Amino acid sequence: MSTQLFSHINTYVSINNEDFEGISSFFEFQNVSKKKTLMEAGTSCAYNYFVLQGCLHMYYTNEKGMERTVQFAIDNWWMTDCLAYLKRTRTDFNIQASEDTKLLSISFEKQEQLLKAFPQLERYFRIMYQIGYGASIMKMKYLFDFSKEEIYLHFTEHYPDFAQRVPQYLIASFLGLTPEYVSEIRAKKRS
Amino acid sequence: MSTQLFSHINTYVSINNEDFEGISSFFEFQNVSKKKTLMEAGTSCAYNYFVLQGCLHMYYTNEKGMERTVQFAIDNWWMTDCLAYLKRTRTDFNIQASEDTKLLSISFEKQEQLLKAFPQLERYFRIMYQIGYGASIMKMKYLFDFSKEEIYLHFTEHYPDFAQRVPQYLIASFLGLTPEYVSEIRAKKRS
Numbered sequence: 033m034s035t036q037l038f039s040h041i042n043t044y045v046s047i048n049n050e051d052f053e054g055i056s057s058f059f060e061f062q063n064v065s066k067k068k069t070l071m072e073a074g075t076s077c078a079y080n081y082f083v084l085q086g087c088l089h090m091y092y093t094n095e096k097g098m099e100r101t102v103q104f105a106i107d108n109w110w111m112t113d114c115l116a117y118l119k120r121t122r123t124d125f126n127i128q129a130s131e132d133t134k135l136l137s138i139s140f141e142k143q144e145q146l147l148k149a150f151p152q153l154e155r156y157f158r159i160m161y162q163i164g165y166g167a168s169i170m171k172m173k174y175l176f177d178f179s180k181e182e183i184y185l186h187f188t189e190h191y192p193d194f195a196q197r198v199p200q201y202l203i204a205s206f207l208g209l210t211p212e213y214v215s216e217i218r219a220k221k222r223s
Numbered sequence: 224m225s226t227q228l229f230s231h232i233n234t235y236v237s238i239n240n241e242d243f244e245g246i247s248s249f250f251e252f253q254n255v256s257k258k259k260t261l262m263e264a265g266t267s268c269a270y271n272y273f274v275l276q277g278c279l280h281m282y283y284t285n286e287k288g289m290e291r292t293v294q295f296a297i298d299n300w301w302m303t304d305c306l307a308y309l310k311r312t313r314t315d316f317n318i319q320a321s322e323d324t325k326l327l328s329i330s331f332e333k334q335e336q337l338l339k340a341f342p343q344l345e346r347y348f349r350i351m352y353q354i355g356y357g358a359s360i361m362k363m364k365y366l367f368d369f370s371k372e373e374i375y376l377h378f379t380e381h382y383p384d385f386a387q388r389v390p391q392y393l394i395a396s397f398l399g400l401t402p403e404y405v406s407e408i409r410a411k412k413r414s
Binding site: 092094095100102103113114115116118124147151152154155157158159161162163164165166167168169170171172173175176177208 | 283285286291293294304305306307309315338342343345346348349350352353354355356357358359360361362363364366367368399
């Protein structure tokens with residue numbers, strides 16, 4: 033089992049090697065190919081994912097059949113529909129691999145057992161959700177306030193890792209832009 | 224000290240009366256008047272607020288001088304700029320009382336001490352942030368997908384408590400609508 037999750041947890045709370053041996057037994061390693069769907073809209077949201085290497089995106093399909101991305105996760109990020117996961121309900125979202133991805137998955141039941149066995153991880157997950165919540169409030173501010181061009185430029189400047197790795201059509205769907213519009217801005221930027 | 228926070232915590236984790244006596248000693252009760260500013264953009268984000276009775280809103284002022292609301296908190300909700308609070312940085316947002324409000328406040332330092340003394344509260348705050356994060360992802364879905372009229376109708380239908388209590392201009396600024404537009408929809412709905 034990768035020690036990447038061990039290092040990531042240790043950035044926020046203190047665990048030792050022995051703890052981590054116990055902790056890792058709750059997770060399953062998965063190697064998923066690009067385009068593989070991990071969670072499907074309309075089904076129960078049963079798993080939480082930690083990306084070791086690769087990229088996932090969470091999206092829904094609107095009434096016009098357009099896909100809209102609401103979240104990305106690259107290396108060292110968690111991803112699930114966190115409300116449906118908490119409330120044990122069906123999800124409105126899909127999670128798909130944006131590229132070939134190595135990840136750790138944990139079911140809701142296992143995560144509850146993990147938190148009982150290692151209650152210090154409550155702090156770790158509290159901080160993860162606190163960061164996610166804060167970031168999504170900031171995103172709302174940008175969506176409200178920036179022009180379409182500013183949204184794109186802000187994103188590529190502040191998140192170069194995402195901008196380079198994630199296909200252009202997914203960035204467009206995350207920022208509420210059309211792929212054509214993103215091509216236009218990129219052409220303008222190069223010229 | 225109100226037992227309201229005691230009940231709220233007990234909905235998510237188990238604490239007894241003796242624990243709660245200790246827990247409440249970390250909080251300060253405040254009675255704030257409508258329009259009172261609790262946190263100001265450009266200053267450090269030092270407090271977390273739990274609304275006992277009343278309503279707070281968090282907003283920023285954009286370059287055009289327009290106020291945009293990004294969050295509300297009514298009875299039993301927490302409010303702060305959770306990223307700035309976590310990272311001990313200046314905030315871009317203001318928190319103001321939308322009506323006369325009774326609340327409990329806790330500083331960052333005290334909250335860290337509280338979590339050390341009562342680590343079972345990490346679970347409570349983890350769930351609070353998980354709900355907040357999940358709700359803001361859902362809001363993004365609505366903002367992307369609904370027409371302006373649908374956004375307003377969805378909000379008033381799903382959050383009647385907010386819709387009745389919160390002044391119309393604040394609901395407009397939360398939903399990204401102009402107050403004039405909200406008046407129009409309301410007139411249309413009545414007719």
